[in-house]
Amino acid sequence: MVSFCWCSCQFVGTMLKVPAHQVAGHLAEEGHLGPLVDDCGCFYKPLQSGNRGSQEVEFYESLYSDARIPDHIRRYFPVFYGTKKVYASDGSGLHPHLVLQNLVSSYENPSIIDIKIGSRTWYPQASEDYIRKSVEKDQTSSSLLLGFRISGLKAFVSKDSGFWKPKRKLLQTLAAEDVKLVLKKFVSSNAPENHDVQPDCFFASEVYGGSSGILAQLLELKAWFEVQTIFHFYASSALIVFDKESVLKGKSSGAAVKLVDFAHVVEGAGVIDHNFLGGLCSLIKFIADIVAPPIEKCLSNGNDTKSEKCSDGSLSTAKSEPLSLDPRED
Amino acid sequence: MVSFCWCSCQFVGTMLKVPAHQVAGHLAEEGHLGPLVDDCGCFYKPLQSGNRGSQEVEFYESLYSDARIPDHIRRYFPVFYGTKKVYASDGSGLHPHLVLQNLVSSYENPSIIDIKIGSRTWYPQASEDYIRKSVEKDQTSSSLLLGFRISGLKAFVSKDSGFWKPKRKLLQTLAAEDVKLVLKKFVSSNAPENHDVQPDCFFASEVYGGSSGILAQLLELKAWFEVQTIFHFYASSALIVFDKESVLKGKSSGAAVKLVDFAHVVEGAGVIDHNFLGGLCSLIKFIADIVAPPIEKCLSNGNDTKSEKCSDGSLSTAKSEPLSLDPRED
Numbered sequence: 001m002v003s004f005c006w007c008s009c010q011f012v013g014t015m016l017k018v019p020a021h022q023v024a025g026h027l028a029e030e031g032h033l034g035p036l037v038d039d040c041g042c043f044y045k046p047l048q049s050g051n052r053g054s055q056e057v058e059f060y061e062s063l064y065s066d067a068r069i070p071d072h073i074r075r076y077f078p079v080f081y082g083t084k085k086v087y088a089s090d091g092s093g094l095h096p097h098l099v100l101q102n103l104v105s106s107y108e109n110p111s112i113i114d115i116k117i118g119s120r121t122w123y124p125q126a127s128e129d130y131i132r133k134s135v136e137k138d139q140t141s142s143s144l145l146l147g148f149r150i151s152g153l154k155a156f157v158s159k160d161s162g163f164w165k166p167k168r169k170l171l172q173t174l175a176a177e178d179v180k181l182v183l184k185k186f187v188s189s190n191a192p193e194n195h196d197v198q199p200d201c202f203f204a205s206e207v208y209g210g211s212s213g214i215l216a217q218l219l220e221l222k223a224w225f226e227v228q229t230i231f232h233f234y235a236s237s238a239l240i241v242f243d244k245e246s247v248l249k250g251k252s253s254g255a256a257v258k259l260v261d262f263a264h265v266v267e268g269a270g271v272i273d274h275n276f277l278g279g280l281c282s283l284i285k286f287i288a289d290i291v292a293p294p295i296e297k298c299l300s301n302g303n304d305t306k307s308e309k310c311s312d313g314s315l316s317t318a319k320s321e322p323l324s325l326d327p328r329e330d
Numbered sequence: 331m332v333s334f335c336w337c338s339c340q341f342v343g344t345m346l347k348v349p350a351h352q353v354a355g356h357l358a359e360e361g362h363l364g365p366l367v368d369d370c371g372c373f374y375k376p377l378q379s380g381n382r383g384s385q386e387v388e389f390y391e392s393l394y395s396d397a398r399i400p401d402h403i404r405r406y407f408p409v410f411y412g413t414k415k416v417y418a419s420d421g422s423g424l425h426p427h428l429v430l431q432n433l434v435s436s437y438e439n440p441s442i443i444d445i446k447i448g449s450r451t452w453y454p455q456a457s458e459d460y461i462r463k464s465v466e467k468d469q470t471s472s473s474l475l476l477g478f479r480i481s482g483l484k485a486f487v488s489k490d491s492g493f494w495k496p497k498r499k500l501l502q503t504l505a506a507e508d509v510k511l512v513l514k515k516f517v518s519s520n521a522p523e524n525h526d527v528q529p530d531c532f533f534a535s536e537v538y539g540g541s542s543g544i545l546a547q548l549l550e551l552k553a554w555f556e557v558q559t560i561f562h563f564y565a566s567s568a569l570i571v572f573d574k575e576s577v578l579k580g581k582s583s584g585a586a587v588k589l590v591d592f593a594h595v596v597e598g599a600g601v602i603d604h605n606f607l608g609g610l611c612s613l614i615k616f617i618a619d620i621v622a623p624p625i626e627k628c629l630s631n632g633n634d635t636k637s638e639k640c641s642d643g644s645l646s647t648a649k650s651e652p653l654s655l656d657p658r659e660d
Contacts, residue, residue: 147604274477278608
């Protein structure tokens, strides 16, 4: 059995498909349970087992009904259309799914990075077993040191080369310098697999910078997180999406930040989400350093050792190590 | 044997004494090893065992020699005069001490609160045993939920009543609502032990508010923590100090934020201190809500249940529960 588009648009009756641009989370491939998409902009996410599924539904319902959440903040979340039972991707039959906005359906060749925010991905009320596993993952990944970890990435290179999609496991455990390099490569025009070439950050000012770029959006979210005491987000991600070809055609990059994955959102109970906010501020510092780089950029070749003036006024000697990011998918 | 003032001021030869206004940390009482003070504004902190002592010395040396640290940030730290061997308070003989500025020597009747910042008080490189103990303390205290915990408090009430000094153990484990109440009582003129009286926040605007008040100082520190990648502060505290009587005499409150306790400071290694920053932002939200309260204050009596408009636009029903803070010292 297969599932079909749920809405009453011109695509009604269209088969649901495995998303072409998912970079993290469970993948609906090889008989696994994972999300599906239709042709009219919907993303079907299977409700997770235990109370995770119901918690995520509850979060979306509260996000779209709670008058305390400003509209300019809601736009950082996928639109929520409700839940629907559709045939699961693993062939197990009808399964309840969240019906959400497909965040990348309007992009021709989206470049996407999924960044799990927070140095701690577990909430105090979780089971001992869940906490133990999460603590281990946070300690062995970038999360504990950086306040976030890159969960997945897919960056458009060219029509001939397709996408750059480093192994997820490698991305999750990167050290600070390599995270900086990946965030630069993500907005560069030169081949990311070539370790001898410094990323040119060709799209950085268009995508990360500007009054409506990624940095401005992250700062708007930060301002909300400094005061909101409604939700605490654990193991949620910030997606950064844009379209390189649009920029090359002189159109908008479509640069957007979207928050996803809310199976572990708990009540704020009068306290700000200091764990998410701390991680968000750490990510902002990385992006800000690319937008307003410490030194004049335009390095002609790689592996230069040079004195670098940091944005906090510090002087550090940065040796550009080639980053071994295997372009093959994991 | 006793120790004497180290500098060559008019008090040279003065005996070192147990500080009158210490609210947290090891106390030099009943034969224990703890800090001492002299009469000319110095605070002698015994170097802690293991590498904690040398780490704290290293931190102070780097704080006062590193050109990347702006002068307006250095003023949030005690002045560091070096180290000196003086006779320890526990009678164990000569022991190396940090010689620091006595932060409260210029106050007649200082009100002091010590707030340990960060939801996590352990650093990734610490020993397993240290991490295990710290995790337990963070989980059983306010730290994990609030991003900080009150480590100690001593608030001047009046010449007749002396100081209000709740039990430390109780302070460390307060929930959000009670932390808010304590932070209000800290800047109130009415008797803090009387549970039937709402704190009047008489000194709030003078101490927490204004262009040079506590909130403004915390925000200046926050701006630095958003960009500095030099230090990560674990288990460090923010002291808030002021003098009620000065305000009543029409003088400045002397409201000041000072950071203390740096035995667990580690290198930032290119990443901001997202753990400290998150906790600092959480504390800022508590103070900001007192300075610009969600509703008109001036409650005539306690135990009112009323609808409260929060600064994030939220509506919450706040029942004022009397807080059982035993005024006796622990």
